[in-house]
Structures are given as structure tokens and as C-alpha cells.
Amino acid sequence: MLIVMLIISFGVFMLVSLLPGDAVYAMLGDTISQETYDMVYHELGLDQPLLLRYGNWMLGVLRGDFGTSYQFHMPVVDLLKTRVPITIFLSILATLIAMPLGVLFGVIAAVHRGKKIDTVITLTANACSCLPQFWIGIFLMYIFSVQLGWLPSFGFTWPWENFGQHILELIMPIICLSIDGIAGIARQTRSSMLESIRQDYVRTAWSKGLTERSVIYIHTLKNSMIPIVSLLGVRLSYMVGGSIFVESVFSIPGMGSLLVRAITSKDIPVVQACVLLTAFVTCAAYILTDLLYVLVDPRIKLTQKD
């Protein structure tokens, strides 16, 4: 993982060098004098060799210094401090909601395989994973904010500031963000359940005379959870990506909306910081997945001991 993070950070650092045009002009505009240009050029360290610049930049990043935003002329860290927690909060909450619901629907579909309820769940899940997230958001907004006037159409409040407001403002973004995950997890659970429902140990469980609930939820589901858990990290990374759209639709001041603004104005330090942070979150999620894996599948631990 450390190597992976190093490669990512080098790639992210190279973004600046790949940029057509000059970073100094991008920062200060075209109308600066030669002296200012030289001064800033030196200040940014652009006269040093590439690897040295990378080293310096990396040291800064490790100390929490992502440089100065071209657009807002303030440290990137200060910009991100209030925004990143919102994005991470949304992604984790949506994952936590999508997980049990998706598993539940998947189990229902698998148990009633071939019946009407299975068809309904499978078709809905297939359709939901094809719908553009931003469009779901606008659709919800049209129904619940414009037509019915029940929910506010934009904004974000932390729960400790105003709990009622927080819940109201969060309903639509979270539905919008988790629908895709619910659909995906439901599909996965269904096919994984169908796989393990055929196994011998399930037949043994039935013939021992165990109740239906115990056979399905303990013997089958526990074994079908392994592939689902293994994709949890990927899920979380999707959620972070999806959160960009949701933030943009519902005007939530998170990292995503900052990233969009930074890209339209070519504010590279902000882009670098955002990419690095999302990669870091995803890496953390992957590591967490590996740990969870051992919990769900004790065989992994045993083979390692042997």
C-alpha cells in the first residue's frame, strides 16, 4: 500500500508538469512583469530539478502543507478542512445504509428465486444501477422540493448544529448516493447466495432439521458474505466519486464541489490535494476490507498460521 501511495503521489505531482502553459501565469495572470515572474518562479522552486521538487512537495504534504490555491490565494489545507469531513461523512453514511439494505434485498431475491418478487428486485436493481446519479437527484428534488415542498433542496448542516435540519437536508442526498450501492450489493448478494445455496453444507443444515431462518441467515448468508465484503473498499471509492455529483446537485459544500470549481479554473494544488486525499481514503478502505476479510472468513487466518 505504501508503494501504491508513492506511485499515486508521484502521478499527482506530475499533473503540474503536464499542464500546458506556465504555472506562474496560471497563478498570477498574463499581465505580470518579468521581475515578478522570476521571483515567483524561484519562490515556487520551479528552477530546481524535478525529483528535488517532488521530494520537497512530498515533505510538505506529509506535514499537511498542500501549497497555496491559485484561485483563492489561501492554503489548500484551510480550504479542505471544513469540506473533506462532509464528503467522508456522506460516503460512509451512504455505505452503512446501502450495505444492510442491499444484503436484505439480495437475500429476499435469492430465497424466492424465479418468483415474482425476485423478478421485481432484480429488474429494479438492474435499472437503478444504470440511472445517472445526478438525474435521480434532480428527479427527487423535483418531486419533494418543487412539487411537494417537503424537503429543502440544498445545503448541509452538521447534526450538532441543528439536528432536525440536518436530517431533512440529508434525506435526499443520502437516498441519491446509496441507491446505486443498494442495487449493486443486492445483485452481488443474490448471485453469491445462489452460489452457496447449492452447497452441500446447506443441504446438511436443512436435513438436520434446522429452521429456515437459521439455514438462510447463518449457514448460507455467512458464507456468501465473503465476496461482498471483499468489494466493500471498491464500494466506498464509488461512494466518494458519487458524492461529487450529489454535492453538486444539492449544493453541499463538500470536497466534490470544491474539486469541480478547481478544475474549471485550473487550480492545480487543490486538484492535487483532492486526488491524493480520495486515494488515501480508498487505500484506507482497502486495508480495512482486508482486516474485515479475516473476520468474515476465518480460514484466511488459519492458512497464514500454518
Added chain:
Amino acid sequence: MAKEKNYRYEGISRFFRAMFGRKIVIICTAIVLIIIVLAILAPVIAPYDPAATDYYHMSQKPSMEHLLGTDALGRDVLSRLLYGSQVSLIVGVIAVFVACVIGSLLGMCAAYFGGVVDVVIMRTNEALRCVPAVVLAMALVSVFGGGVRNIAIILGISTVPGYAQMMRAQVLSVVRRDYVTAARLQGNSSIRLLFKHILPNCLSPLIVMMTQQVGSTILSEAGLSFLGVGISVPTASWGTMVSEGKAVLLENPMLGLIPGFCIAVLVISLNTIGDGVRDALDPHLRGEI
């Protein structure tokens, strides 16, 4: 020779029979074909210029003159929809093509040459996978800029890791087979071995992956355009239209909802076709979903 041709023909006809065995696949193929025809014919059948603004007819409701109404700048929505389908399809196809070529080349090299090549390619691959595809695409857009050609290439690059990983696994499973060893003993070069003997035996998962990726690529393009970092403004793109429609959700909700609906229909149809192709090429998975 004639006999071999016959076999090949039989294989193709069996493939089509298996693929179109389900009604839903036929319907979805028809929908996609209709959209493709409409996109090709857009310059002929579109009633207006998609970029022409008309300040006398702004934000109109559907009428005989403008079948789906006009947007906030007086542009005809139907014409923009027709031209938007061109953008979606072109981006989808080019991106998948770029991803497939780069990804499978990398995957093949990694598996065939092994050692340092494998480590370098797969580590980089892993690193790319850690960045969500949307964020990666956005970062690349910030450097190279938007536009149809750039977006297609960027979306292609951001989906390369999946292809590389899949191809690597495929080639690894084939490369130790006897016929590859036999071909090598005949004195074939590495390149000939890779493209003549290994690649054809890895094709079917590649085709499955490509058909399944077209839909999601179109979805990503629409997403980027919606965020305003994709197709630049005067060009009609379904994603941009949704985002323009969002601004006037109160007055004219259809403006945002119709293009989104088009995206959904196109993507659902493409994905169903993808599932059909997978079922036809890979009998193990048939009937699982």
C-alpha cells in the same frame, strides 16, 4: 478450409441464437439501433440548429413549432437531444476502444513477460484503481481540458486498469497451455505468439467487458458534462442539458428530466445487450442474473 469456414459460421449463428433468445435483448438492441440511426441522421431530421439561440422564443413549452419546447436560451430541445446522442455514442465507443487497446496491451505484456515488467505495470495499475474513476477523469480534464475528443480519451484511460487486470489473468491462464509451447517451439516470435496464438483465445472475456463498458462510459461522460468539466458548453450533450435543466427546475422541469431519461434508456439498453453478449459467450454464467 471449407469445413473450417462452416464451423465458424455455425459458431456465429449459435452466438446470435443464444444472444437473442431472450425478448428483452431484442427490444434493447432495437432501441440502441434506433438511437444510432437517429444520431447519424441528426443533421437531416433535426428541425433546428442545436446551438442557434432564439431570444424571441425562450423557455417555451412544447408546441407544434418546437416539439419538446425550447431552453432558457431559445434553443430547440429536440434538436439538442438528437445531436446530444451523437456525442454520447461517439464518446462511448472511442473511450471503450482506447481502454481496450491500451489495457489489453498492458495486461498481455505484464502476463507474458512477467518479472519487472509485470511488477511495474500491475503496481501502477493498482495505484490508478485507488483513485475513483470520476476523480481520476476530472484530474486529467483539469490538465488536458474538455471537448469530445479529450473526454473520450480521458474516460478511456481512466478505465484502463480493469482491462489490464482482466487481460493479465486471461493470458496467464492461456500462456502455459500446450499449443502455446508448441507454437513457441516452432520458432515463432514473441509478438506473433502474443497476437496470433494467445490473443484469439482471450477474446471472448474482452468482448464481454467491452460491451458492458460502453454503457457505463456514456454514464461517466454525462456525469462529467453535468458537472461542467466535460463537453464544453455550446456543444449539445445530454449531461450538460440536465445541468441546464436543473437551473430552471421550477419553471420547466421537463428540460432536465427528458435528457436524463434518454441517458437512462440508452445505458439500460446497452447494459442489457452487454448481459446478452456475456450469456451467449460464457455459458457458465447463463441464467445467474
